[in-house]
Amino acid sequence: MSDSLTVKSTRRHKLHPAALRTMHWINAIAMILLIGSGWKIYNDEVLFGWLHFPDWMTFGVYAQHGLQIHFFAMWLLVINGIAYAAYGFATGRLRRKMLPIRLSEIAANIRDALRFKLAHDDITRYNAVQKMLYVGIMLVIVIQILSGLAIWKPVQFQELTALLGGFQYARLAHFIGMAAIVGFLIIHVALALLVPKTIIAMVAGGPDVADDDTAPHPAPAE
Amino acid sequence: MAIRSPSSSIFRPKNGVDQSVMEENKKLIADINRRNLLRGTVSLGALTMLTGCSVSDTGAMQAFLRAVSSFNDGVQALLFTNRLAPTFREDQVVKPPRFNAFYEIEDVKPVDGQKWKLELSGLIENKTAWTAEQIYKLPEQEIIVRHICVEGWDYIGQWSGVPLSDFLKRIGADTKAKYISFKCADDYTETLDMATALHPQTILATKYARDPIADPFGFPLRLRTSTKLGFKNAKWITAMEVTNTFQETYWSKQGFNWFAGI
Missing domain, CATH: 3.90.420.10 (Oxidoreductase, molybdopterin-binding domain)
Structure with missing residues (x-):
């Protein structure tokens, strides 16, 4: 018995296991397809007169192709998202990596970042701002799926559409969700490019870490 | 200039087409042609890129997307x-x-x-x-x-x-x-x-x-x-x-x- 316990505590895995890396990149593809095709669909009836997405930024030749891509990629996003949530809860990874999020740490992170002292040597632990952004974007995606359903099925899911204030407000909510995701994407990609080993880790798996990696975050060095 | 065999068309002028206007504006025409050729080449390049981006409207990709759309017909019938x-x-x-x-x-x-x-x-x-x-x-x-x-x-x-x-x-x-x-x-x-x-x-x-x-x-x-x-x-x-x-x-x-x- 004690033998197996010892084995368990010393077992190690890659920072980003293969399953997680696969889900990350499927999610990236789904999101890009959804955004580019969504812009094509948006252009057919714009919410803001001043905003048309240039054709080269959109996916599909005409609106119907944008719609086809959107209603394919939605499956990719939803199925992959369910798999990610199931994996994250079952393995405890979500809790381990994303919690706790302490306000004091967020403040400290922002102070450090403004003084260009934000540490990123250890990519196995997320700082509080990262945790907040990752949890935040997950919630935005869930809301985005709900506002998408409200636009797709305003009769069958009429309560959802009503909750968002009606059909046009549901469209607006879906647009704002898109803007939030694009905003996240820009920050996420920019920061990953600043610390390229994070990209390598998301492709190759990164350093080995202990399975029961629950040690508290070390206090930031002053 | 090669002379083409005379057409029997009744619309063809008997003494050939009057070339004087063409002669007078030769320089202008050449200039326009050169510019158009250049523009055409660029557009063609852009068009090729466009086709590269928009594989979604023809071929295997379109067949796949239409199959997904048919699947979505079935899902919607269930949601109805x-x-x-x-x-x-x-x-x-x-x-x-x-x-x-x-x-x-x-x-x-x-x-x-x-x-x-x-x-x-x-x-x-x-x-x-x-x-x-x-x-x-x-x-x-x-x-x-x-x-x-x-x-x-x-x-x-x-x-x-x-x-x-x-x-x-x-x-x-x-x-x-x-x-x-x-x-x-x-x-x-x-x-x-x-x-x-x-x-x-x-x-x-x-x-x-x-x-x-x-x-x-x-x-x-x-x-x-x-x-x-x-x-x-x-x-x-x-x-x-x-x-x-x-x-x-x-x-x-x-x-x-x-x-x-x-």
Whole structure:
């Protein structure tokens, strides 16, 4: 018995296991397809007169192709998202990596970042701002799926559409969700490019870490 | 310059084409040609890139996306219930309704209500054609519902006419059949699944805001269902077929989702 316990505590895995890396990149593809095709669909009836997405930024030749891509990629996003949530809860990874999020740490992170002292040597632990952004974007995606359903099925899911204030407000909510995701994407990609080993880790798996990696975050060095 | 063999065409000038204008403007023409050639090359390059980006409209990728769209038809049929769409007050109705077709409103060819007939075919017991006068005498139902276009716009409309389910009963249609296909005066085609055809808010509309439907909006007969996107609501209907054979529609042929339920 004690033998197996010892084995368990010393077992190690890659920072980003293969399953997680696969889900990350499927999610990236789904999101890009959804955004580019969504812009094509948006252009057919714009919410803001001043905003048309240039054709080269959109996916599909005409609106119907944008719609086809959107209603394919939605499956990719939803199925992959369910798999990610199931994996994250079952393995405890979500809790381990994303919690706790302490306000004091967020403040400290922002102070450090403004003084260009934000540490990123250890990519196995997320700082509080990262945790907040990752949890935040997950919630935005869930809301985005709900506002998408409200636009797709305003009769069958009429309560959802009503909750968002009606059909046009549901469209607006879906647009704002898109803007939030694009905003996240820009920050996420920019920061990953600043610390390229994070990209390598998301492709190759990164350093080995202990399975029961629950040690508290070390206090930031002053 | 090679001289081409003389054509026997009566339009060809006997003494050859007058070249003087060409000679006078030789420099200008050469200049334009050079510029166009350059522009053409750039456009061609851009076009190639475009085709690279837009593999989605032809070939294997399009076949795949259409297969997903058909799968989504099935999912939507499962999501479909007989629940009613929200209805609205009369003072919320937009008058006139918003025009939409695959051409502009100026190009609408009005249908002559006197000569017009609704032809019936397929799995129907009594296939006698109906005149507008006969249809306008049928018991009416009014629905004030939101019209939602696939493009993203919407408006509230007030439609009345005979419920399609009543009409199907009246003509002895086989309501176990899968589809009802419509042909329209402007060669538009549309196909509804039977479940939607039997929905209590699916009517063969003859009136808008209590008046006969005006020409641009489908006079004398159009479909109005509360559970589909706008384009499923065929206007200027001339023929109706009850069938088990799926028939592609004007927009589904071009890649829009067929079921288009909301």
